[in-house]
Amino acid sequence: MEECLKRSCPCLRALWDQLFKSEKRDKPETKGDSNEDGKQESGDSAVYMALWAFEARDTDELSFDAGDRFRIVRRTGDWWTAAKLDPSGCVLAAGIVPHNYLERADSVTSQPWFFGKMNRVECVSHLLTSQNKEGAFLVRVSENDNVGHVISVKVKNKSKHFKIFQSKKGFYVEESCCFSSLLDLVQHYQSHPLAPSYKLGKPCVRRKPVSQDLSHTTVDMWELPKEDFTLEDKLGSGYFADVYLGKWKNHTQVAIKILKKNESLNQKTFHMEVEVLKRLRHNHLISLFAICTSSSPYYIITEYMEKGNLQNLLRSPEGNTLDPEILTNMAFQVADGMTYLETNNSIHRDLAARNVLVSEGYLCKVADFGLARFVKEPFYLSNDTKIPFKWTAPEAIEHGLFSNKSDVWSFGILLYEIYSYGANPYPGTSKRDLLAELKRGYRMPAPPKCPQFISKIMESCWSDQAGDRPSFKQLRIELHDHINHVY
Numbered sequence: 001m002e003e004c005l006k007r008s009c010p011c012l013r014a015l016w017d018q019l020f021k022s023e024k025r026d027k028p029e030t031k032g033d034s035n036e037d038g039k040q041e042s043g044d045s046a047v048y049m050a051l052w053a054f055e056a057r058d059t060d061e062l063s064f065d066a067g068d069r070f071r072i073v074r075r076t077g078d079w080w081t082a083a084k085l086d087p088s089g090c091v092l093a094a095g096i097v098p099h100n101y102l103e104r105a106d107s108v109t110s111q112p113w114f115f116g117k118m119n120r121v122e123c124v125s126h127l128l129t130s131q132n133k134e135g136a137f138l139v140r141v142s143e144n145d146n147v148g149h150v151i152s153v154k155v156k157n158k159s160k161h162f163k164i165f166q167s168k169k170g171f172y173v174e175e176s177c178c179f180s181s182l183l184d185l186v187q188h189y190q191s192h193p194l195a196p197s198y199k200l201g202k203p204c205v206r207r208k209p210v211s212q213d214l215s216h217t218t219v220d221m222w223e224l225p226k227e228d229f230t231l232e233d234k235l236g237s238g239y240f241a242d243v244y245l246g247k248w249k250n251h252t253q254v255a256i257k258i259l260k261k262n263e264s265l266n267q268k269t270f271h272m273e274v275e276v277l278k279r280l281r282h283n284h285l286i287s288l289f290a291i292c293t294s295s296s297p298y299y300i301i302t303e304y305m306e307k308g309n310l311q312n313l314l315r316s317p318e319g320n321t322l323d324p325e326i327l328t329n330m331a332f333q334v335a336d337g338m339t340y341l342e343t344n345n346s347i348h349r350d351l352a353a354r355n356v357l358v359s360e361g362y363l364c365k366v367a368d369f370g371l372a373r374f375v376k377e378p379f380y381l382s383n384d385t386k387i388p389f390k391w392t393a394p395e396a397i398e399h400g401l402f403s404n405k406s407d408v409w410s411f412g413i414l415l416y417e418i419y420s421y422g423a424n425p426y427p428g429t430s431k432r433d434l435l436a437e438l439k440r441g442y443r444m445p446a447p448p449k450c451p452q453f454i455s456k457i458m459e460s461c462w463s464d465q466a467g468d469r470p471s472f473k474q475l476r477i478e479l480h481d482h483i484n485h486v487y
């Protein structure tokens, strides 16, 4: 690669010398990379293509447009050094790029409609974004073994899924119409109906991946100067903090949580939140980018979710029209994030629709780990009196026994919020009377039109004995199986 670049673009000799010198010094990570077809990366010779445009934020980074082609010079973590190529393969420029913006150019994986391995939940979340019009489609590889490829289409604001069969004859949806490749099959159905009244339109718009860091310069740098951040609109106000929309270095959108001043408990809570957030990384949990603690008030910087919190969304005109498929999809995403917390021995302690944030395509992430603790034993004895009663399990209210199973109780209340489009739980019951009522065995009825399988799940989440409640792992599987009962 070194010699090839030096020969094809001698004008950039100084850059190559510097890159390859540091490459030898750093002993870069050259992990093998297999693409969707299972093909193994062949050294450094593969050509990659950009799926989205990227704008450099500093001189080391390389700007590019969707469709630009690259060779990879060096792979280090999430930020690779790449050489951008012109149509004849000559190097135009080189610099650092986010690796997840690139895909191998020589296979079906770089087709705009090919989304690789993806479950139905994620697929629906992609298709239903407002940028996608009727007929938007994608081809994905089902997460269910033995299903293979599926073509998913947006029809009347819902999703329809067709299995693509594969046999010796080739690829087909209907056995009478076989194709030698996925590309031929897709091209055919772009001009012929896939089923009566289902026509493929434009490929589904791809969601830009959310970076786990603000930039390659801040990887593992948690403390950043406050001056790097500017505050814009206020997004919300909580007991411990106010939250603003903001920017990092005037270009990267973030949410900035500002701890309310001069209360020692707040600062302690803030530090605990940071400790917990730093360790937890999952697609359905809000990512922490940085903290600013060199002066008061402290800032905590997280990714921004443009649709705000789930409670407000459900109560809005947009939320009122969401159909049960999307509601179940959102419930699954929360269960997925909570399964990750459960697996990592972390308890949320304030799971509620107000603490779930939503972005385009109804992507949901669990937020606000302010009350969470890492636990060694299954139970953590609390002396905290600031309890959200209507969301909290009886044993947690009465004895401070918070656990993953008390989070499961709260998840049952969250399901009630979801399927009632944001109603307050236990309407007409006061906080004071609630515990006695619950101990007498009273449980809220499911909201009207709530699917029966969800009512059953709610009931199980509200089992009197914590041990009788399902785990998040089980809840996740149950919701997943329901959503994916076909593929």
Ligand code: ADE
Pocket: 235, 236, 243, 255, 286, 302, 303, 304, 305, 306, 307, 308, 309, 357, 367
């Ligand atoms: N409200 C509180 N935190 C938020 C975030 N990260 N994005 C959007 N709205 C929020």
